[in-house]
Amino acid sequence: MKRVAIIGAGVAGAAAAYALRETSSTLTIFEKSRGFSGRAATRRRDGIYYDHGANHFKTDHERVHRIVREELSVIGLTRIDPDVWTFDGGGTIEEGDPERNEEPKWSYRTGIHRLGKRLALASEADIHLETRITHMRQEEDGRWKLEDQNEEEHGAYNVVLMTPPAPQSAQLLGNADALSEDDVQQLADTLDGVPYRKQLTVVLGYDERLERPGSFYGLINTDGEHDALSWLSFEEDKAGHVPDGQSVVIAQMTPDWSAPRLDDPSEDDIAEAAQEVATLLGEDAAANPDWTDTQRWRYALPEDIADADALKDGKAKNLFFAGDALAGTGRVQAALETGLDVAERIEAHGEA
Ligand SMILES: Cc1cc2nc3c(=O)[nH]c(=O)nc-3n(C[C@H](O)[C@H](O)[C@H](O)COP(=O)(O)OP(=O)(O)OC[C@H]3O[C@@H](n4cnc5c(N)ncnc54)[C@H](O)[C@@H]3O)c2cc1C
Numbered sequence: 001m002k003r004v005a006i007i008g009a010g011v012a013g014a015a016a017a018y019a020l021r022e023t024s025s026t027l028t029i030f031e032k033s034r035g036f037s038g039r040a041a042t043r044r045r046d047g048i049y050y051d052h053g054a055n056h057f058k059t060d061h062e063r064v065h066r067i068v069r070e071e072l073s074v075i076g077l078t079r080i081d082p083d084v085w086t087f088d089g090g091g092t093i094e095e096g097d098p099e100r101n102e103e104p105k106w107s108y109r110t111g112i113h114r115l116g117k118r119l120a121l122a123s124e125a126d127i128h129l130e131t132r133i134t135h136m137r138q139e140e141d142g143r144w145k146l147e148d149q150n151e152e153e154h155g156a157y158n159v160v161l162m163t164p165p166a167p168q169s170a171q172l173l174g175n176a177d178a179l180s181e182d183d184v185q186q187l188a189d190t191l192d193g194v195p196y197r198k199q200l201t202v203v204l205g206y207d208e209r210l211e212r213p214g215s216f217y218g219l220i221n222t223d224g225e226h227d228a229l230s231w232l233s234f235e236e237d238k239a240g241h242v243p244d245g246q247s248v249v250i251a252q253m254t255p256d257w258s259a260p261r262l263d264d265p266s267e268d269d270i271a272e273a274a275q276e277v278a279t280l281l282g283e284d285a286a287a288n289p290d291w292t293d294t295q296r297w298r299y300a301l302p303e304d305i306a307d308a309d310a311l312k313d314g315k316a317k318n319l320f321f322a323g324d325a326l327a328g329t330g331r332v333q334a335a336l337e338t339g340l341d342v343a344e345r346i347e348a349h350g351e352a
Helices: 011-019 062-071 113-122 166-174 181-192 255-261 267-281 308-317 332-348
Strands: 003-007 026-030 042-045 048-051 077-080 083-087 105-108 126-128 133-138 144-148 153-157 159-162 196-206 216-221 229-234 247-253 291-302 319-321
Touching: 003 011, 003 144, 003 153, 011 026, 011 113, 011 332, 026 153, 042 291, 048 247, 062 113, 062 332, 105 113, 113 332, 133 166, 159 166, 159 332, 166 181, 166 291, 181 308, 181 319, 196 255, 196 267, 229 267, 247 255, 247 267, 267 291, 308 319, 319 332
Parallel strands: 003 026, 003 159, 026 126, 083 216, 159 319
Antiparallel strands: 042 048, 077 105, 133 144, 144 153, 196 247, 196 291, 216 229, 229 247
């Protein structure tokens, strides 16, 4: 019986657990936050649901399609029909590339976080929420013990799967007590070499429906020249998210705009973001939201791909890795696939 510990219940960790559910492994998931799905995240407020990390996902990968559309419950799975349009640094909005819009975009009525939650619960793993792994210690026989923020020790585990954003996994490994600290340090260095984009999300809520200058759901800045805005989307286009007659705009701010404000975004910063949205949409009412929210993403999206070959050396230390750094792109479906891939390697680990 292989005892597998999975650090992180984002889509990568949850997908790995899901793929291992019918193997002989016993599965334990440790997740530092209160909920599932990591950066595919949803908040709830007064009957409104809004996806403040990943705004939607696609099922263009065959395995993801099968799992999401055929294996997991499709109750509440909601297709976002309007297209994503583009804008440039000067604020000109265009319909953009039709190919970009061919593949359907999805969330759930009660938010995109359902994806990670459904995967994790279907895995029937032993799940520890609000449990942050703070230290790892390897036993003489190669198995790992994991310590949480309350200094409680868990394990020992034959396999540890690490799925936090790469720099966070690197930090854990860098401080681990391992049989061969040099080897583990090399793994930490490989992960630490993946840069992540910092991003501030500003959520703008309106008690009255906002007008839009086009039939788009989302707007993406394709030339990377806009000073403040990377992406805008409208949560009312997702069934079940926003009561009739209201609007919720998700504004993903550019890394340059976000960086100096990340630690402590002020009321003025939020007002500035709302003004940027109003200017882009040509809609004065957008400058005066009725409520606002923010989320700081210290590790929003990987800007490079991790050296997967170097990380495969972790196998000899019973360490495996998954997550969007392994995909080299900040995409829900790509992160999910890394979880499915690593599950195959974990299943084969230790056999003949
Ligand atoms: C603002 C933003 C917008 C995005 N927009 C899109 C989009 O529109 N479409 C799209 O497809 N993708 C989008 N993405 C990217 C997508 O969200 C990610 O690529 C994907 O969710 C990554 O999943 P993951 O499982 O690799 O990592 P994560 O979701 O980060 O999961 C890792 C988990 O590990 C947990 N964790 C970390 N450290 C520990 C620890 N020490 N102990 C226990 N648990 C720990 C975390 O809490 C987290 O739940 C966006 C991301 C952001 C931030």
